[in-house]
Each structure stands twice: as structure tokens, then as C-alpha cells.
Amino acid sequence: MGQSTATGAASDPIVCYCFNRTSKQLRDAHARLGSLPEVQKETRAGTKCGGCRMILESMFDENPDEILSLGQGGRNVCVRPGSTLMKGFVAADHRLDTVVYSSNGVPPQFDGQDMSLPLEYMLLDSSGNPVLHRTARLESNETFCFDTRKENLPRPLYGMFLLRLGRANYGAGRFNTVWTNGVSACTTHEINDSGRPCSVLPVPVDDAFLRGPNSIFLAMQNPHDWPIRLRLEAVDANGAVLACLHRELPPRNSQWLNVLKEVFRPLLAEHAGARLTLRIQSEPRRMDMAATLYFFLHNLETDIWSANHL
Amino acid sequence: MKDPTDGSSVLMQAGYLPDTSEYTTTIRHFPGTNAHLPWGTHGRFSFEVEVFENGVKIGSDRTPECDESGSLEMDIGALAERCGRPVNGMYVVKYRHAKEIPVEVYAFHVHKASGTYVSCNIIPFIGDQLYPTVHTDQMENTLFWPGLIPETDSESHLVVVNPYDENMGFQVHAMGAAGVLARTAVLHIKPFRAATFPLPELFFECEAEIRAAKGKVSFCVSSQYKLIAYMMFKSRGQVMSMMDHLHNFCLA
Numbered sequence: 001m002g003q004s005t006a007t008g009a010a011s012d013p014i015v016c017y018c019f020n021r022t023s024k025q026l027r028d029a030h031a032r033l034g035s036l037p038e039v040q041k042e043t044r045a046g047t048k049c050g051g052c053r054m055i056l057e058s059m060f061d062e063n064p065d066e067i068l069s070l071g072q073g074g075r076n077v078c079v080r081p082g083s084t085l086m087k088g089f090v091a092a093d094h095r096l097d098t099v100v101y102s103s104n105g106v107p108p109q110f111d112g113q114d115m116s117l118p119l120e121y122m123l124l125d126s127s128g129n130p131v132l133h134r135t136a137r138l139e140s141n142e143t144f145c146f147d148t149r150k151e152n153l154p155r156p157l158y159g160m161f162l163l164r165l166g167r168a169n170y171g172a173g174r175f176n177t178v179w180t181n182g183v184s185a186c187t188t189h190e191i192n193d194s195g196r197p198c199s200v201l202p203v204p205v206d207d208a209f210l211r212g213p214n215s216i217f218l219a220m221q222n223p224h225d226w227p228i229r230l231r232l233e234a235v236d237a238n239g240a241v242l243a244c245l246h247r248e249l250p251p252r253n254s255q256w257l258n259v260l261k262e263v264f265r266p267l268l269a270e271h272a273g274a275r276l277t278l279r280i281q282s283e284p285r286r287m288d289m290a291a292t293l294y295f296f297l298h299n300l301e302t303d304i305w306s307a308n309h310l
Numbered sequence: 311m312k313d314p315t316d317g318s319s320v321l322m323q324a325g326y327l328p329d330t331s332e333y334t335t336t337i338r339h340f341p342g343t344n345a346h347l348p349w350g351t352h353g354r355f356s357f358e359v360e361v362f363e364n365g366v367k368i369g370s371d372r373t374p375e376c377d378e379s380g381s382l383e384m385d386i387g388a389l390a391e392r393c394g395r396p397v398n399g400m401y402v403v404k405y406r407h408a409k410e411i412p413v414e415v416y417a418f419h420v421h422k423a424s425g426t427y428v429s430c431n432i433i434p435f436i437g438d439q440l441y442p443t444v445h446t447d448q449m450e451n452t453l454f455w456p457g458l459i460p461e462t463d464s465e466s467h468l469v470v471v472n473p474y475d476e477n478m479g480f481q482v483h484a485m486g487a488a489g490v491l492a493r494t495a496v497l498h499i500k501p502f503r504a505a506t507f508p509l510p511e512l513f514f515e516c517e518a519e520i521r522a523a524k525g526k527v528s529f530c531v532s533s534q535y536k537l538i539a540y541m542m543f544k545s546r547g548q549v550m551s552m553m554d555h556l557h558n559f560c561l562a
Contacts, residue, residue, distance in 0.1 A: 051450060107530070141486065141488070184551040186552040187552055189554065199343050304551045
């Protein structure tokens with residue numbers, strides 16, 4: 001590996017790492033040669049691995065050599081009409097707090113472009129009622145941060161965070177939700193789709209797991225404006241359904257379930273030796289009825305939490 | 311039934327293999343977790359795994375096939391340790407699937423001493439017809455991570471995986487409200503290797519600025535073609551509590 005030290009805020013970012021061509025070099029060449037294909041002939045930028053071709057296309061609004069058209073009229077990072085809505089699960093209780101991050105990061109290859117944009121965010125409680133609703137502006141490269149530890153919120157709170165960025169694409173933003181108890185931190189990301197109509201909690205639970213230090217929790221959210229119904233099936237290694245329960249989720253509803261206590265532990269008392277997983281299906285099984293799901297593991301001995309989306 | 315020889319039915323993915331003396335690493339996958347009905351009619355699924363240490367392949371194995379009613383599982387740590395010693399490296403998953411079915415493949419790392427259980431999505435590095443728009447909607451060589459975790463005992467590490475048989479160059483950028491705070495020199499990673507970088511060490515020259523930003527700092531990895539990058543949190547006891555992938559810069 002090379003030196004892993006920071007070099008300070010260099011003003012001329014590299015665009016093509018294959019041939020070590022910087023943004024200024026390429027812009028100067030374009031001013032002199034007049035077209036991107038000519039720039040590529042001279043500098044060879046974008047002609048090896050191809051990873052920077054999209055950047056070249058956006059820099060000069062021309063299709064580079066050996067790249068397919070980017071579609072109707074081409075795309076450009078400066079285009080920002082419309083908006084993108086993202087959402088995530090927020091917990092604020094005696095065990096966990098939540099920090100939500102997004103970013104208006106401009107790719108370093110486009111250093112200097114103004115991508116300032118408006119944003120709007122809202123926190124809903126478990127019933128889908130607004131707890132807060134704010135607007136702000138996110139400057140170029142600014143990181144958005146919302147921290148339940150710094151807010152005067154009702155507790156316990158299990159809810160949904162909605163973030164609307166004032167542009168058509170995700171850019172660097174997307175959305176990371178961090179859950180922390182001060183001892184550990186875990187995070188996952190969210191985008192604007194709803195989830196899947198069928199998911200499997202991919203943690204096998206058996207008697208050995210029960211004897212171990214971990215608890216399992218499931219966060220279930222309805223991101224739609226209509227009610228959805230979930231069917232939770234405990235399935236053994238042969239695919240047999242040993243138990244089934246249902247959950248009704250009204251619009252924008254969030255629910256928090258201790259799966260180990262409510263599902264697995266009672267079942268394994270009846271079916272010793274089984275190896276169980278949990279299958280979560282929306283009824284009916286359609287994308288417009290899909291729930292957004294996260295699972296959490298809590299190590300009771302170390303107090304370390306981990307999490308992921310399903 | 312899809313043509314099993316069709317190259318677009320193969321998805322290449324890669325992940326980081328933490329030291330097998332400290333962590334177990336297992337992949338579990340349920341092909342039935344897709345948006346399509348009915349189950350069991352789309353085709354067969356399987357994957358094979360190759361494990362690398364310091365760029366050298368030290369083992370490989372494949373799962374049996376299943377359909378959407380079944381599941382696939384492989385203990386990658388055990389596969390790696392068939393060489394007779396603990397291994398710290400990376401792995402490549404060649405996932406054979408029925409086309410047009412979105413997949414989510416999880417790896418699980420369990421810290422042997424404490425039982426701490428961490429899940430991590432494995433990231434594709436060669437797209438196929440499964441995600442045809444990715445190549446034009448996303449800047450596949452520009453990866454972002456928003457925010458740092460302030461006021462906890464967690465330490466952030468960047469994990470970079472090179473699944474190609476090519477040397478790769480990349481830079482890491484720290485971005486504050488005023489623009490790029492700092493960027494590393496061009497770093498290099500050799501084929502089939504993984505490397506981890508504690509962020510405080512990577513940006514020790516602007517550590518005070520990053521601390522003053524109280525978490526409002528984002529990170530970008532710009533690379534030669536598509537390297538795979540994860541952010542990993544470790545608690546104060548140096549136990550991994552999270553590993554999640556960075557995001558492409560999305561134009562769509």
C-alpha cells in the first residue's frame with residue numbers, strides 16, 4: 001500500500017486515475033482542442049478502465065469516446081429540479097438514540113460547482129403523527145445531521161424520519177441512520193424505495209443462539225399512504241412453518257418487536273433442536289404493499305448493538 | 311427456465327474477510343426474497359466463493375443449487391482455514407441466479423470472544439442485466455459516506471477491497487461545509503487484497519478540524535474503476551459493531 005497520509009485540500013483533483021489526468025489539465029486541453037474526443041486522443045483520459053467516463057461526460061457535456069449515450073438529452077449533476085424523498089427508522093428510548101446523516105457532497109472531480117439545495121425533514125411518531133417538521137438549506141459539500149440526543153423529544157419514540165432533498169437525484173446524499181448507545185454505533189442506509197414484499201431475517205436461531213448473549217429486534221415501517229398487513233412466519237430448516245403472526249401497519253406506522261422474546265424463545269421451548277428463521281411477507285405480496293424492515297442485534301454482555309436493513 | 315450458461319446470470323460480488331481467529335464469517339442467502347410470484351419457477355440459484363489472502367487464492371468452494379423456496383449458506387471462515395491457519399483477506403462470490411430477480415446477499419461476522427453479531431451486505435462489482443441502469447445512473451468510481459459518529463466510543467475504519475486482477479489507485483477525501491478539507495495522496499491496492507484504514511490515522515493532519523465539525527464531515531473514495539469500499543465501526547473494545555458499504559454518487 002502507498003502512504004496513507006492526508007495531503008491537504010489540493011485544488012486540482014484527479015479525474016482519470018489510470019493516466020493521472022487532473023480536472024485542470026483536462027479543462028485546459030478542452031479549451032485548446034475544442035472537443036472531448038480530441039482531449040481523449042491526447043490525454044487518453046477515460047480510455048482504459050472507463051471509470052471516469054461519466055465524469056468526462058458531465059464536465060464537458062459531450063459523449064466521450066467508447067461510451068454509450070447516457071440517454072434522453074444526457075444527464076448532468078447540475079440538473080436539480082424535483083425532489084427525492086428518503087426515510088429511515090428512528091429510535092429514541094432508554095437504550096438507543098439515533099443520528100441521521102445525509103450529505104450534499106459534490107464529487108471531488110467537480111470541485112467548485114455550486115450544488116446548494118433546499119431540504120425539508122420531518123419526524124413522525126410510531127402512529128405516523130408529526131413530531132417535528134423543519135426546512136433548511138444544505139450548502140455544497142455540507143453534511144446534514146439530525147441527532148435525537150440534541151432534541152427535546154417524547155420518549156420512548158420509535159418513528160420514521162423523512163428527508164426531502166431539493167433535487168432530482170440522490171447525489172452523494174442518500175441517507176444513513178446511525179443508532180448508538182454511547183458504547184457502540186451501528187448504521188444502515190436508506191433510499192426512497194419501499195422495501196420488499198418478502199424478506200427473511202437471515203439470522204438462524206436455535207438453542208445455542210438462545211444460550212448466547214444476543215437479543216434480536218425487528219423494526220417494521222409502512223412507508224405508504226395506505227395500510228399494509230404483514231405476515232411473520234417462523235420457518236424451520238426444512239421450510240416448515242412452525243408459527244405465524246400478523247401485524248397491521250396503518251399509513252406511516254412504525255413498530256418495534258422483540259423477536260427473540262415474542263417469537264423464537266416460546267417456539268424453541270416447544271421445538272427443541274429446531275433451527276429457525278423468520279420470513280416476513282406483506283399480504284398481498286406486492287411491491288405497493290411492501291414494508292421497510294430493519295433488524296437489530298443487541299449483545300447483552302457487551303452492550304454492543306448492530307443493525308441492518310432487510 | 312433461464313439459460314444457465316448465459317453470462318448475465320452471474321453476479322460478481324466481493325467482501326472483506328476479517329481475521330478468522332477473531333471472527334466467524336458466513337454467507338446466508340434466500341433467493342425467495344424477491345418481488346416476483348410465484349416461487350420456485352424462476353430458476354436455480356447457487357454461488358461459489360474464492361478466498362484470497364495477500365492476493366493469493368487459498369481456497370474455493372460452491373454451494374448446492376436451490377430454487378426460491380430454499381436458501382444458500384457457506385461458512386467462509388471455515389473455508390479459509392482449510393489452509394491450516396487463521397486468515398485475514400477478502401473473498402469473491404460468483405452468484406448464479408435467475409435473471410431479473412433482485413438479490414440481497416448478507417455476510418455475517420460473529421466476534422468469537424464476545425458473540426457480537428454483525429451483518430453486512432456484500433457488494434457487486436461487475437454489474438449485469440440485473441441492474442442495467444447502474445452504469446449510466448451512478449458514478450461507479452465515486453463513493454460517499456455521510457457523517458462521522460461523534461460522542462460515542464466507536465472508531466471508524468475505511469475498508470477497501472480490490473476484486474480485480476489489476477493494481478488499483480484511489481484517493482480518500484474528507485469533505486466539510488467549506489469543501490474538501492483534505493485528501494490523501496493516491497493510494498494503491500494490489501489485486502485481490504483488502505486494506506483497512508482507521509480514519510483518524512488517514513486524516514491525522516486535519517483531525518482537529520474534523521473533531522470541531524462534530525460529525526458534520528463526509529468522506530468520498532474516488533478510485534480507478536470500481537473498487538469496493540465499506541465503513542466499519544469498532545467499539546472501544548475493538549469489537550466490530552457495523553460494516554456497511556459506501557454509496558455511489560447517483561445521478562438518477
